[in-house]
Amino acid sequence: MTEPALQLDAVGLQIGGARILRDVSMQVATGEMVGVIGPNGAGKTTLFNIISGVSVPTSGRVLLGGDDVTGRKVHQRARAGLGRTFQTSSVFPGLTVGENARLAAQSKLGGATSPWRFPRADDEASGVAARCLEEVGLAHHTGTAAGVLSHGDKRKLEIAMLLATEPEVVLLDEPMAGVGSGDVGGLVEVIRRLHASGRTVLMVEHHMEVLLGLVDRVAVMHHGELLAIDTPKAVMADPAVQKAYLGETV
Ligand SMILES: Nc1ncnc2c1ncn2[C@@H]1O[C@H](COP(=O)(O)OP(=O)(O)OP(=O)(O)O)[C@@H](O)[C@H]1O
Secondary structure, three states, X not given: OOOOOEEEEEEEEEEOOEEEEEEEEEEEOOOOEEEEEOOOOOOHHHHHHHHHOOOOXXXXXXXXXXXXXXXXXXXXXXXXXXXXXOOOOOOOOOOEHHHHHHHHHHHHHOOOOOOOXXXXXXXXXXXXXXXXXXHOOOHHHOOOEHHHOOHXXXXXXXXXXXXXXXXXXXXXXOOOOOOOHHHHHHHHHHHHHHHHOOOEEEEEOOOHHHHHHHOOEEEEEEOOEEEEEEOHHHHHOOHHHHHHOOOOOO
16 A cells, blocks of 8 residues: 555644644545635644754654654654745845756755856756746746746745745645735746646645545544545535634635
8 A cells, every 4th residue: 555645643732731733633644635624723833843943843753754753843844845835935036047947856856056156057956947837828928037926926836946845745825815816817827737746745725615625535624523524515515614613705
C-alpha cells in the first residue's frame, strides 16, 4: 500500500491553558486536493503552521510520505517536498517577475542567490523559473516589476515561486484573498492545473464557491477540532457542519 502524501495523527496544540488544536487526524492521498474551511478562529492557520513546521504540536505526529517530520524545521520539510504560500504576499516588489521566480529556483538549487548577479538565460535556475512562469501563465510578464502586477497576478507569481522549489505537497493559504473578481477565474485555472499535474494540494480558502468547485474533499475545522472531512456534497449536507456555520453563509 502506498503511504498517504500527508498524514496527521491526533495532532494537538496547547498554549498555556488554551487548547488551540485538539486531536486532529487526517490522511491526504498523493494527488488529492483537500480544502480546509471553518469559521474565523477555528484553527486553520494553526494547522497549516503545524504542517509546514512553523509551529510544533504539543501532541500527535505529522508525516510526509510516511516519514515522521513532526520535529523537523521548515527548511527540512521544504527539502522533503513540502511547499507553502502565505496569506501575505512574499514577492519582492522591486524585482522583476523573472528575478523573483529565479530567486525561488536558486533557493532550491543552492549556490549564489544574489538577484543582482547577471543571470545567464541558460543556467538551471533561469530554466526552472521560465518553466514555472509558463505554467502559471505569467511568461509574458517576465520583465515586469512584480510590484505593479494585479493582486491576481501576484498570487500567480507566488505559486510560480512555490513551483520553482519543486514541491510534491503544496499548501495554499487563502489564494483568493484580495484578488479582484476579474482575476478569480484565471487563478482558479492555475490551481486546477496545479492539481491536474499530480501534486497533492491542501488549500485554506474563504471563497466557498471557488473551493467547492476545485477540491476532492473538504476538511471542516471548528473550535480547533476536525468536525468533518468528506466530499463537498457530503460535507455541505452534514447537520453538524451546518450547525457550526449557523448564522454564516456556507
Ligand atoms: N500563539 C498563540 N497563542 C494564543 N492563541 C493563539 C495562538 N495562535 C492562535 N491562537 C488562537 O487559536 C485560535 C485559532 O487561530 P487560527 O489563526 O489558527 O484560526 P483560523 O481558523 O486560521 O482563523 P481565520 O479564518 O480568522 O484566519 C484563535 O482563537 C487564535 O486566537
